[in-house]
Amino acid sequence: MKIIISNTSKEPIYEQIIKQIKELVLKGELQESDSLPSIRQLAKDLQISVITTKRAYEELEKDGFIVSVVGKGSFIASQNKELLKERRLKIMEEKLIEIIEESKIIDLSKEELIEMVLILYGDDVI
Template identity: 50%
Template sequence: MNIVISNSSDKPIYEQIAQQIKKMIISGELSPGEALPSMRFLAKELRISVITTKRAYSDLERDGFIETVTGKGSFVANQNLSFIREEQLRLAEEFLQKAVDIARSSDISWSELSELLELLYKGE
């Protein structure tokens, strides 16, 4: 599992880990039932605290992406991927609505807003 941690990111490390694992699950890179590295192993590989990996795994379990079996480890949940994608789409819609509300109240034009979204999406 290839997880990259950025110390310059404004997101906490546990959030970066959880987000990258979610992306791997949604993209199909990680399959339902597939075992994840142990919390200790992942912490050692990333050179971070086990508490940080525990927080990431706890968040993933809370959100239904993984299941943890005591004594056996954590596994990708057998969940409907279209449901997960729909949840992510709903979350994106919620954030975009906030952006639209701010743009309207600040007299930011549609062309400026769409250009900004395109730049952010493409990572430029």
């Protein structure tokens, strides 16, 4: 498991960890029952505070992404694929709303925005 921390990001370190672990689960790179590094080991590997790593793991457990077993460690929890997809769709919708608002600010037409999406997605045009 590779986690990269950006010191220049405005996002707190614990949120960067949470986001990256969730992405690994959503992509299927981390599967149910896979073990995570211990809180201390991850803190050491990332050269961050144990408190920061502990907070990230607690949030991941609260969100149902991991389970912690006393004396054994933390593991990827069983995931409902449809629920994961819904969570991801909600995030995408929020980003799309932001993009639509930005496009309206610069008077980009709906057609121009759709064309841009198609090009970026890899399709030529409608």
